Amino acid sequence: xxxxxxxITGLILAGGQGSRMGHVDKGLQLFRGQAMVAHVITRLLPxxxxxxxxxxxxxxxxAAYGLPIWPDRTTEFAxxxxxxxxxxxxxxxxxxxxxxxxxxxxxxxxxxxLATALMQQEKDAAFAITPQHRxxxxxxxxxxxxxxxxxxxxxxxxxxxRWFASIASAAVSFENERAFSNINTLQELxxxxxxxxxxxPDCE
Numbered sequence: 001x002x003x004x005x006x007x008i009t010g011l012i013l014a015g016g017q018g019s020r021m022g023h024v025d026k027g028l029q030l031f032r033g034q035a036m037v038a039h040v041i042t043r044l045l046p047x048x049x050x051x052x053x054x055x056x057x058x059x060x061x062x063a064a065y066g067l068p069i070w071p072d073r074t075t076e077f078a079x080x081x082x083x084x085x086x087x088x089x090x091x092x093x094x095x096x097x098x099x100x101x102x103x104x105x106x107x108x109x110x111x112x113x114l115a116t117a118l119m120q121q122e123k124d125a126a127f128a129i130t131p132q133h134r135x136x137x138x139x140x141x142x143x144x145x146x147x148x149x150x151x152x153x154x155x156x157x158x159x160x161x162r163w164f165a166s167i168a169s170a171a172v173s174f175e176n177e178r179a180f181s182n183i184n185t186l187q188e189l190x191x192x193x194x195x196x197x198x199x200x201p202d203c204e
Contacts, residue, residue: 002119007094008111010048011079011087012040013137015072015102017055018167025058026183027101032191036183037106041065047111052090054083060061079158080137081149088146096141102183106138107174114140117172125169130177138180 014027014037014056020170027037037053045051050066059069068089072082079098087096099106107113110128118126118140127139137160145167152163174180 003041003115006049008048009091009093010044010051011098012053012101015054015083015085037101041114043106100137105179107179117170121170123168123170
């Protein structure tokens with residue numbers, strides 16, 4: 001894929017307020033008998049050197065998974081970019097791969113495809129897109145983009161798309177919309193829990 005697995009740290013973004021789910025901690029909601037974050041860990045671990053969790057509450061529950069917990073620098077629930085900032089600050093490797101905590105079907109080839117595009121196009125970041133949506137929260141970053149992110153946040157920037165537009169980034173196409181499904185409401189959780197899609201682990 002052009003980047004050794006040992007050079008990539010995985011970050012699960014679980015620092016949000018879960019406002020559309022009644023302000024519960026989405027990553028800890030049960031999905032088929034396991035917390036959603038557990039499904040994400042299972043899919044992400046084989047693709048990266050190590051994994052950490054960006055969480056701003058319920059630290060002990062997340063720590064039970066045996067992974068480092070990296071909270072946002074602030075206590076304001078400033079969104080996924082604040083999670084990326086924390087991840088880049090703590091990241092011990094040259095690259096950081098981020099995914100949300102509420103996407104239990106993330107692609108098993110996510111890292112390899114983002115890494116290939118980043119290297120081939122000589123970019124500083126790569127993120128996923130599908131035919132109908134863009135998914136900037138699924139992204140691979142060089143650690144060297146941290147100063148640019150700090151500056152963007154200091155200017156009160158919050159939108160991931162705007163930040164990616166300000167740096168050298170690649171949009172990487174994936175065909176399967178369902179692989180990037182994220183669960184935002186309790187109704188979605190119950191509906192998708194009854195789906196047979198999880199029995200089809202390969203997204204493409």
